[in-house]
Amino acid sequence: MVEKETRAPxxxxxxxxxxxxxxxxxxxxxxxxxxxVLFHTYAPAQKDFRLWTGLLGLLATVGIFSVLYRxxxxxxxxxxxxxxxxxxxxxxxxxxxxxxxxxYYPMMPRSIVGEQGGGMWxxxxxxxxxxxxxxxxxxRISWMNRFILSILMGWAAGNALQQFIGSLAPQIVAAFRxxxxxxxxxxxxxxxxxxxxxxxxxxxWWLVSIVVLTCTMAYxxxxxxxxxxxxxxxxxxxxxxxxxxxxxxxxxTTVMGRFSLLIERLDTLMNTINLWKGVLAYWFVHHRTFFx
Amino acid sequence: xxxxxxxxxxxxxxxxxxxxxIVFVFSLIKGRMTNPVVLPPxxxxxxxxEAAPANPGQQxxxxxxxxxxxxxxxxxxxxxxxxxxxxMLSHKRFAIFSxxxxxxxxxxxxxxxxxxxxxxxxxxxxIDFGYKLPMLSFYKTLIHDIPKAxxxxxxxxxxxxxxxxxxxxxxxxxxxxxxxxxxTTYATLDDWISIVQPATKPRLKMGYACTGINVTGAYxxxxxxxxxxxxxxxxxxxxxxxxxxxQENALYRAxxxxxxxxxxxxxxxxxxxxxxxLMYTQNAAHLVVLFFILIGNIGLLISxxxxxxxxxx
Numbered sequence: 001m002v003e004k005e006t007r008a009p010x011x012x013x014x015x016x017x018x019x020x021x022x023x024x025x026x027x028x029x030x031x032x033x034x035x036x037v038l039f040h041t042y043a044p045a046q047k048d049f050r051l052w053t054g055l056l057g058l059l060a061t062v063g064i065f066s067v068l069y070r071x072x073x074x075x076x077x078x079x080x081x082x083x084x085x086x087x088x089x090x091x092x093x094x095x096x097x098x099x100x101x102x103x104y105y106p107m108m109p110r111s112i113v114g115e116q117g118g119g120m121w122x123x124x125x126x127x128x129x130x131x132x133x134x135x136x137x138x139x140r141i142s143w144m145n146r147f148i149l150s151i152l153m154g155w156a157a158g159n160a161l162q163q164f165i166g167s168l169a170p171q172i173v174a175a176f177r178x179x180x181x182x183x184x185x186x187x188x189x190x191x192x193x194x195x196x197x198x199x200x201x202x203x204x205w206w207l208v209s210i211v212v213l214t215c216t217m218a219y220x221x222x223x224x225x226x227x228x229x230x231x232x233x234x235x236x237x238x239x240x241x242x243x244x245x246x247x248x249x250x251x252x253t254t255v256m257g258r259f260s261l262l263i264e265r266l267d268t269l270m271n272t273i274n275l276w277k278g279v280l281a282y283w284f285v286h287h288r289t290f291f292x
Numbered sequence: 293x294x295x296x297x298x299x300x301x302x303x304x305x306x307x308x309x310x311x312x313x314i315v316f317v318f319s320l321i322k323g324r325m326t327n328p329v330v331l332p333p334x335x336x337x338x339x340x341x342e343a344a345p346a347n348p349g350q351q352x353x354x355x356x357x358x359x360x361x362x363x364x365x366x367x368x369x370x371x372x373x374x375x376x377x378x379x380m381l382s383h384k385r386f387a388i389f390s391x392x393x394x395x396x397x398x399x400x401x402x403x404x405x406x407x408x409x410x411x412x413x414x415x416x417x418x419i420d421f422g423y424k425l426p427m428l429s430f431y432k433t434l435i436h437d438i439p440k441a442x443x444x445x446x447x448x449x450x451x452x453x454x455x456x457x458x459x460x461x462x463x464x465x466x467x468x469x470x471x472x473x474x475x476t477t478y479a480t481l482d483d484w485i486s487i488v489q490p491a492t493k494p495r496l497k498m499g500y501a502c503t504g505i506n507v508t509g510a511y512x513x514x515x516x517x518x519x520x521x522x523x524x525x526x527x528x529x530x531x532x533x534x535x536x537x538x539q540e541n542a543l544y545r546a547x548x549x550x551x552x553x554x555x556x557x558x559x560x561x562x563x564x565x566x567x568x569x570l571m572y573t574q575n576a577a578h579l580v581v582l583f584f585i586l587i588g589n590i591g592l593l594i595s596x597x598x599x600x601x602x603x604x605x
Contacts, residue, residue: 068306069306089393090393092393093396093423094425097422097423097446098425101443101444101449102443159428159487162486163482163483163486166485166490167482167485170518171512171513171516171518173516249508250505250508253504253507253508253524253525255504256504256525256574256578257367257504257525257526259574259577260366260503260525260526261366261367262316262366263316263320263366263526263564263570263574264366264367264369265366266313266316266320267320267570268562268564270317270321271562
């Protein structure tokens with residue numbers, strides 16, 4: 001029996017282009033930034049660096065959007081820049097806005113870090129505890145990882161239960177509403193949800209809510225064979241349509257949301273173009289050079 | 293006929309992108325302010341903010357979570373602008389914070405820009421709580437001890453004491469928060485609803501400004517009373533903006549404010565055009581999509597009929 005040769009998966013399945021492409025684009029972006037800094041430093045009429053970052057934003061957006069046409073090295077470069085920037089920015093922010101004010105300064109004595117120091121040296125224990133997570137990379141001591149993971153899992157499980165109750169209990173209570181009452185509930189206004197018929201109040205939307213809830217749950221009720229039991233099959237059929245409506249709504253709002261994001265991008269791009277048009281017109285009118 | 297139908301059904305999606313972009317650009321250039329019909333949940337949120345006891349002298353603040361990044365500025369950015377304008381027009385004292393590094397930085401610039409136009413003073417009328425990790429320990433500390441959970445402000449890095457920031461006078465726990473409005477792309481609402489809200493007595497009033505994707509998941513919270521109002525996506529922002537514009541116009545006519553808000557004024561952080569204007573483009577895009585859906589379905593139905601006829605013959 002011949003064993004199949006296993007092969008490590010490729011980093012990506014797209015076409016492999018020459019590294020010259022990547023280097024060329026990278027140099028272009030770098031040169032762009034350098035020119036931007038020079039421009040910001042020396043150009044007398046435009047001291048606003050945001051003019052330059054706006055143009056960089058325009059290039060980055062067009063570079064990312066270029067994937068709509070086809071996969072290409074420009075897209076990949078900006079994709080990697082985006083991921084790298086997000087991670088780098090996140091790490092810096094976590095250190096300066098979380099670790100320093102909430103761990104380092106409270107832990108250190110005032111004699112070392114000044115007024116911000118708290119002297120709570122026990123906080124140092126957070127460091128070895130946190131480092132236990134990384135033991136997973138060393139097979140000989142990887143078992144130590146279980147200590148910290150078990151603490152984390154137990155803590156998360158307890159909180160998850162609390163969160164489940166805190167979040168869903170009010171919704172379950174809200175779902176139990178009588179669709180027909182002999183008294184007028186003050187919380188609903190007159191209208192379709194409060195029709196009065198000879199001393200009886202019919203709350204139409206609450207009735208609809210119960211029907212939709214029951215039918216949708218019937219669709220997922222697999223303990224009884226739907227083919228044999230008509231009293232489950234028919235509501236389940238109706239429930240299927242309700243689910244379709246709900247999914248359609250989710251899809252519709254998702255499309256709407258995505259359009260909003262695209263509109264914002266295009267609006268920003270058009271603003272940047274208009275801004276640059278104004279700047280260039282100013283230079284041409286006043287016969288100015290970029291640097292003098 | 294067959295070739296034509298095949299052409300429609302196998303149309304390269306890039307043509308659709310091109311048509312959409314042309315419609316977007318054209319409608320952005322020619323766009324004008326829409327006059328939307330305000331959704332009931334948006335009006336509820338507006339009313340709740342208006343009624344929140346966070347005016348000077350009431351010893352409470354409104355907490356605004358700006359939990360989003362640059363990618364969702366189209367929706368969340370407009371929601372933020374509309375809400376902050378309302379808070380400032382109604383003289384509500386408020387604090388902003390974020391669980392994303394970008395949201396914290398952008399939020400600070402955005403709020404400073406808007407505050408500059410309304411003459412709102414940092415530390416007295418509003419404060420930046422900065423970037424916080426969305427961990428359970430943070431939320432649980434926040435419930436009982438806001439200064440301890442926050443530590444230092446996000447702008448100057450100063451400790452949250454009434455001496456440093458007059459707005460913090462009397463602000464100790466979530467009981468001193470009149471309302472929390474969560475503007476977010478993420479599922480952060482669940483944390484607030486499930487951890488913070490049940491632990492505060494009386495129950496913390498919460499508003500939610502979400503992206504279009506999260507709208508359907510938010511309505512059950514509204515129905516159960518866990519949310520007092522909702523601002524769904526760009527449409528919600530446009531509705532809220534309409535209410536705020538009306539309030540501002542009334543104040544301007546009464547001589548209570550000197551100038552109206554200028555969305556195009558020089559700013560550290562440039563936000564997109566007003567939501568009511570962007571909704572014009574949104575509407576145009578929806579019409580194009582409806583057109584494509586119609587064309588696609590007609591093509592499919594005709595091709596099915598032709599295939600059935602051929603099969604029958």
